[in-house]
Amino acid sequence: MIKASANAAALQYEQATLINPNPNPNPNSYSKPKPKPKPKPKPNPDLNAAALQYEQATKAMWYSRLKEHMGWDNANLLQYVKMKSLNAQPANTMVVGVSPVGS
Numbered sequence: 129m130i131k132a133s134a135n136a137a138a139l140q141y142e143q144a145t146l147i148n149p150n151p152n153p154n155p156n157s158y159s160k161p162k163p164k165p166k167p168k169p170k171p172n173p174d175l176n177a178a179a180l181q182y183e184q185a186t187k188a189m190w191y192s193r194l195k196e197h198m199g200w201d202n203a204n205l206l207q208y209v210k211m212k213s214l215n216a217q218p219a220n221t222m223v224v225g226v227s228p229v230g231s
């Protein structure tokens with residue numbers, strides 16, 4: 129009789145551990161499943177295009193105001209933009225175009 133009840137208890141324990149591998153009866157000790165990460169929002173090409181157009185329109189307006197304020201023609205403004213872009217480049221990678229000697 130003792131052997132039968134021991135087998136029954138072992139069977140109950142085995143079945144319980146198959147259902148719940150954590151034999152701790154405290155429900156607060158179980159680890160909660162990790163939530164799935166939220167998918168990253170896809171970039172909206174319409175918003176990117178609108179932002180680029182806005183940025184370009186703003187630059188065009190300020191270059192127009194600078195040209196008008198300084199009294200420059202297109203050639204002077206072009207020279208200013210070229211010098212500004214050269215100044216923005218790092219010195220170790222700067223490439224300057226020069227005319228060949230004798231041309």
